[in-house]
Amino acid sequence: MASLRVEAEQEPLLGHSIRGSREWDIIETEEHYKSRWRSIRILYLTMFLSSVGFSIVIMSIWPYLQKIDQTADASFLGWVIASFSLGQMVASPIFGLWSNYRPRKEPLTVSIFISVAANCLYAYVQVPASHNKYYMLVARGLVGFGAGNVAVIRSYIAGATSLQERTSSMANTSACQALGFILGPVFQTCFALIGEKGVTWDTIKLQINMYTAPVLLGAFLGILNIILILTILREHHVDDSGRQCKNINFEEASTDEVQVPQGNIDQVAVVATNVLFFVILFIFALFETIVTPLTMDMYAWTREQAVLYDGIILAALGVEAVIIFMGIKLLSKKVGERAILLGGLIVVWVGFFILLPWGHQFPKIQWEDLHNNSIPNTTFGEIIITLWKIPREDHNEGPTGCPVEQAWCLYTPMIHLAQFLTSAVLIGIGYPSCNVMSYTLYSKILGPKPQGVYMGWLTASGSAARILGPIFISQVYAAWGPRWAFSLVCGMVLLTITLLGVVSRRLIAFSAFSVLWLVLPKGARNQIKGLILAKNGTIKALRRIISAANLNTSNV
Incomplete structure (x- = not known):
């Protein structure tokens, strides 16, 4: 496995x-x-x-x-x-x-x-x-x-x-x-x-x-x-x-199917990945x-x-x-x-x-119901109050540009x-x-x-x-x-x-070893890292991880 x-x-x-x-x-x-x-x-x-x-x-x-x-x-x-x-x-x-x-x-x-x-x-x-x-x-x-x-x-x-x-x-x-x-x-x-x-x-x-x-x-x-x-x-x-x-x-599923306990999944990683x-x-x-x-x-x-x-x-x-x-x-x-x-x-x-x-x-302004480029005699507050109330023209082309009812069009650079x-x-x-x-x-x-x-x-x-x-x-x-x-x-x-x-x-791949690694004390992890660096230390390190969880090491 x-x-x-x-x-x-x-x-x-x-x-x-x-x-x-x-x-x-x-x-x-x-x-x-x-x-x-x-x-x-x-x-x-x-x-x-x-x-x-x-x-x-x-x-x-x-x-x-x-x-x-x-x-x-x-x-x-x-x-x-x-x-x-x-x-x-x-x-x-x-x-x-x-x-x-x-x-x-x-x-x-x-x-x-x-x-x-x-x-x-x-x-x-x-x-x-x-x-x-x-x-x-x-x-x-x-x-x-x-x-x-x-x-x-x-x-x-x-x-x-x-x-x-x-x-x-x-x-x-x-x-x-x-x-x-x-x-x-x-x-x-x-x-x-x-x-x-x-x-x-x-x-x-x-x-x-x-x-x-x-x-x-x-x-x-x-x-x-x-x-x-x-x-x-x-x-x-x-x-x-x-x-x-x-x-x-x-x-019911076959009894031969491998079942993984719920607790083995790192729930913090699951939530973080969803976010x-x-x-x-x-x-x-x-x-x-x-x-x-x-x-x-x-x-x-x-x-x-x-x-x-x-x-x-x-x-x-x-x-x-x-x-x-x-x-x-x-x-x-x-x-x-x-x-x-x-x-x-x-x-x-x-x-x-x-x-x-x-x-x-600044972007081209789309003046509604006006035929010149003068600024209407209204304040920004009045423009915001009338926001979305001005109907748009209904023809194929329609008015183009930034609508004047969007007050920011008058002062935001394009x-x-x-x-x-x-x-x-x-x-x-x-x-x-x-x-x-x-x-x-x-x-x-x-x-x-x-x-x-x-x-x-x-x-x-x-x-x-x-x-x-x-x-x-x-x-x-x-x-x-x-x-x-x-x-x-x-x-x-x-x-x-x-x-x-x-x-x-x-955010690491699931395995029994990775889950155990997360729960081991920092000192134990440092000792295992030393074993891994040593010659033939990898198997010993894996056994140390399993031993820390009181698991059977006969298959390792």
Whole structure:
């Protein structure tokens, strides 16, 4: 068992264990192995599509919201985006509990069907005569509810992989999720060429334009995903060595399965990693949310320009993320996961620091109901009182620039395009690095224990981040502008770096020896270090650790 753990810790990140050894041939047949990995890869795809469902319209929600409902403001935008994660947070424990007692095909199929129906609702939110913004809110919330299957996916993969495979499988799952968040806007960018008007199917009152085409594509991909799950996915459950066990969905697990006591997991490390994961997703969620309003305010882009250009920017970040994932596979072998996580957080901090507005050039002001460039005879207090009450014009182009009802537009310097692009590149480097490393560390900390409950916690923390991130940035940005918003983000990242420094020693792969090492007195640890440095001292050191815990040393 100890040897298996050592091999698991040395396994390359994002790689797969190599079959062909005599041990593998004994514990698993070729047919079972292929079926198991087909099922796992189907769930990789499901995770990716779930993330795409969140990000595929992230660039167009704001202009679409303005188009369908003139009463919608930037504050409501935060609630629309956050509704996805609120739905996911509510649904995750429901689908997780369901999957404990029934075949996982059931919650997966139902959840994806809900997402398909919600995407179709989103395509029709412009049809009602009033309250359109609330229909959009409900549609995005239901898409998020369908995405609650993430907990089912993670628990399945944890139970369907051996200890050797688990780290790479969990890292691949994280990579698919991160790529979905980043590459979703690529689809949006492609459909931006259709334009706002698009084409209308009068028979079913469906308008296909740059806002509705992405969700219709999402609905189509969801139907294909359901077909793949029903035809290919099979229930598999293996123990730490890869031996097939009885499925826990129908009867008790095999008594041969290795059971790890709850107390052996470092709970401090678990909580700390959840906090780190929360902050990482919080930061990227708020960045995705604010990109479109920020560029429309700073560079006077029209709605169509914002959807196209911001989509191109995030598409480029997606390509950048793929390169980062490939580089991490090599870099993690040399410097370790904790160092990469720290480096990623530092890069993210630098990115947001660069985004702070400086200088004496101000953005173009969007004067409402005025035909000259004179400053209206009102005080800042009066402008704040009338915040969001001035309706926006309703035509294809619409007014451009920084709205005068946002008082900070009159005194906050603009963020130059080169400044914004540099920041986006740095955040595009730091986010995927932190995302994969936090998930990989979490998987290693949990070790061979079934990880369903813990993965549910991680899903909840990520969902909470995607709820609070958009709400936070939309409220702060609308009231005080980018200087305050990004300064607060920089402070948050600094606190996260401090937390990582404090708990870094505990973020290590689970093993009996590592757990015992944490509880040993400092003097005992120093003696063991001396033995390890001495010739042939490693075995003696391991025996000393086991002896300190009154364990049997006959197998060491």
